[in-house]
Amino acid sequence: MPSAAVAQSYQFSSIEIDGNVRVDDSTILSVARIGVGQTVTAAQVSAAFGNLTASGLFESVELTPRGNSLLIEVVEYPVIGVVNFEGNRRIDDEVLAEAVQVRAGRVLSPNVIEADARAIAELYAQRGRTAAEVTPQILPRGNNRVDLAFVVREGDVVEIERLSFVGNRAFSSYRLRNVLNTKQAGILRRVIQRDTFVAERIALDRQLLSDFYLARGYIDFEILSVTPELARERDRFFLTFNLREGEQFRFGEVSVVSEVDGIDPADYERELRVRPGDIFAPSTLEMNIARMESLAESRGLRFIRAEPRFTRDNTNGRVDVEFAIVRGERIFVERIDIQGNTTTRDEVIRRQFRVAEGDPLNPRKIREAAERIRALGYFADSSVEPRAGSTPDQAIVDVEVEETTTGSLGFSVSYGAQQGIGFGISFAEQNFLGRGQQFAASFNTVKGSRDISVSFTEPALLGRDLAYSFSLGYRETSSFNANFDTREAFLNNSLGFPVSEYGRLTVRQGLLAEKLTGLQEFEADGVTRKDSLRLIDDQVGGTSITGTLGFTYTHDTRNRGVDPSRGWIFSWTQDLGVGNQNRRFLKSEARVGYEMAVLNENVTLKADGRVGLLHMIDGQSRYRDRFQLANVMRGFAAGDSGPRDFASAANDVLGGTRYAVVSLEAQFPLGLPEEYGLSGGVFADIGSVWGVDGINGRPITDINTSDGTSDSASRHLRATLGVSLFWDSPLGPLRFDVSRPLKKQPYDESQNFDFSIVSTF
Structure with missing residues (x-):
């Protein structure tokens, strides 16, 4: 526009506009900010040129002063007819369309197109395809209209x-x-x-x-x-x-002082659960602060805070901690605002807070609530942040969440020469109807293992830390692991709640109706009987109805105590059962375990001891009530190991009324790239299952081996040694065991290979 700089100022009596089709003259003059009869400088004419160019409406702009008139010539950008995406196989068109600004019917803008191409490439980069290339292509269609295509070369995952x-x-x-x-x-x-x-x-x-x-x-x-x-x-x-890294520090001297009149620090010092020499960790500090502040709350003292004060000893790698009992700021929670939860109800998120509207604001409790919300597993992302409220002594807690999928639906088809074709369907939802409840249902038609079951868990009954569970179902099993078939219907209820910092108690009720079928007949004492008097009482006729009441107490400090690399677990389980044929029993089990990580936490060592006792108060025990060797020791075949009845047609395994097992295990890396998810282990089990009660008031006398040299129900020591392969697979953690019994009875059957899904207790 060289002529724009010829004169210092202009006053145009007329302005002529040429080339515009869609954009009217008044719009162009408004953007240019030049009017007829207005005195303008050369700089204002140049600014008008810049305004029209920056408007994004025109492909080219030319301003030409002609004496007292101004000619504005424009070439409009074409209108977009169709927006297409080509070459995209990994990301659907709908997803890409949401990522771009261009739309059909809008004016073509090169700047917007370039930004949209970058946005598409960024979308691919977020999915690991940083080598993706996006090329916009403009296809003229006549009448100042074009089609736009984003051609994508996805490339491989980087x-x-x-x-x-x-x-x-x-x-x-x-x-x-x-x-x-x-x-x-x-x-x-x-x-x-x-x-x-x-x-x-x-x-x-x-x-x-x-x-x-x-x-x-x-x-x-x-x-x-x-x-x-x-x-x-x-x-x-x-x-x-x-x-x-720096150096590792441990706790030195730990003390409590009070800066609030009327508070005795000795009361709060008794709440400490840390000793000199413990690893100095934030979780340990938080735990002790929480205990002292909870004590203050229980005594009706508000705004009391336990403030840790540190003195470092770099020479000895120690930190002395003085917890000062102080009076905190008087700030209250005005309200808790929750956004982003399209499925999950507000109450599910709110119950993760231990504070409510009107309570004193405690930053520690806000952090803990944020951790509990993340631990739910219902959200892809979440944040919890306090901000200033309507007054200086008020605070608003903002909760932002992003929902994620929490349900699964599965279908299966199977075929067996004996079983025929079977179908299965299963459904599981971890956040049922957005209430935070767990619901699962399954149905399986395979002959010999038919199953239909429903389970439901309410993790916060009555809005408290009470986990209620209910399950109901019917199941059939074939004689795969025993010389009989079973049919059973069950109904279970349980209620679990915390009783201490690391302890939890679960009480439960169960009802089981079971019938054994497919029993063989044989001659014993001149009488034709069903298979194994030790397995089934002829008077019962193969049917059993049993109701149980029981509890499990668990104290578990693993990965949660003052040292995250080691911890204890203790559990005690008891069930009181009452059944038909005057059966009454008390079944008890106890476990003590310890694990620790050594060699810079590359190797995990575990030791575990378990005992069990089935005490018959009245009547006689049944096969299902007794303990089975394969369930408590590795390396032994299910249904073919342990005490037997050698007077039966098939030398049936009876199970025992007592067991004791000690297990030692080590898990370690194999030196393979860790992305494979493979690690190894070795284990050793030593123990036994023994003891069988009498049948029909008659003591057991015919459970000796065929040569009469050994009573199979005696406490025979058994031992197993094996190696393990752990695989953190895409389907979950899997475990493969290869073992060999080092000590067993001649009638015990080995199972040298086992596969299982790893679970924690």
Whole structure:
């Protein structure tokens, strides 16, 4: 526009506009900010040119002064007719359409198109395809209209080829890689989704790594940098964490002082659960602060805070802690605002808080509530933040959540030569109707293992920490592991609640109706009987109805105590049963276990001892009530090991009324890349199942071996040694055991291989 600078000022008596079709003259003059008869400078004419160009309405603009008239010539951008996406197989068109700003019927804008291409590429990068390329293509259609296509070359998933750590001395890279949510690519790279590079995941990994070190006393731990490096071929990433570990600290002297009149610090010192020498960890501090503040609340004292004050001893790696009982700020919770929960009800989220509107604001309780909300598993993301309220002494707690899927539906078809074709369907929902309840139902038509069951759990009965569970079902089993078939219907109820910091009590009721079928007949004492007097009482005729009342108490400090690398578990279970044929019994089991991580937490050692006793108050025990050897010791075949009745046609296994087992186990890395999710273990079990009560008032005398040399119901010691392979598979943690009994009875059958889904108690 060279002519715009010829004169210093202009006064146009007329303005001519040419080339506009959709945009009217008044709109162009409004954008240009020049009017007829108005005196304008050369700079204002240049500004008008810039305004029209920046409006995004025109492909080209030309302003030409002609004496006392101005010619404005424009070429309008075409209108978009159709917006298409091509080459996208991994992401649906609907998802891409939501990510872009362009729409059919809008004016074409190169800047918007370029931004939309970048947005699509970013969407692919979030799914690990950082090599994706997006090319906009404009297809003229005439009449100043065009079609727009975003051509996508998705490329392969860009995986993390190597996860490295620099500066780690206390823990191996293998151990630290197990902490991270991100994983290295391995042989399962087509299945595992956490081995793709997602920049947003680094923030989570940084937090996990910091929590890991802080929980182990490394209070000066710092992540100096996280460096993602893309290979030259753009097909893989190398991710490096640069760390500064610092030294490990432990608790030194721990004391309590009071700065509030009328409060005796000795009362609060008795609430401490930490000793000098314990690992200095934030969780331990929080636990002791919570105990002291709870004591104050129980005494009606509001706004009392336990404030930790630290004195570091860098030479000895100790931190002396003085808990000061002080009066905190008088700030109340005005309200709790919850947003983002489209399915989950507000009450499910609100009950995770131990404070309500009108209560004193306690930052520690807000943090704990945030952790409980995340632990629900109902949300892909959540945040809990307090902010200023309507007055200086009020605070509003904002809760933002993002829902995620919590249900599953499964179908199955099976075929067996004897069973024929069978169908199965299962449904499970962890957040039933948004109430935080668990519901599951299954139906299986396979002959010999038909099953229909329904279960329901309310985790917060009456809005309290009371977990109520109910299950109802019918089940059939074939003679796969025994010389008989079973049909049973059951009804169970249970109620669980905490009784201490690490303790939980569950009380339960059960009702079982069971019938045994398929029993063989044989001659014994000149009488034709059903198979095994020890298995079934002829007077009962194979039918049993049993009602039970019981409880389980569990005290578990594993991964929750003052030292996250070790802990105890103790459990005690008792059930009082009453059945037909005047049967009354008390079944008791106890367990004591300890586990610890050694060698920089690369190896986990476990020791476990269990005992059980079935005491018949009246009547005689049944096969189902007794303990089975294969259920308490590894390496023995189910239904073919333990005390037997050698007077029966099939030398039936009876089970025992007592058992005692000690298990030792070690789990360790195999030296394989940890992205495979494989680790190894060795184990040893030693113990036995023994004891069988009399039948029809007659003591057991014919349970000797065929040569009459051994009473199979005696306390015969058995021992097993084995190796394990653990696999953290996409389907969940799996375990494979190969074992061999080192000591067993001649009539015991071995089971050298076993497969199971790993579960924790």
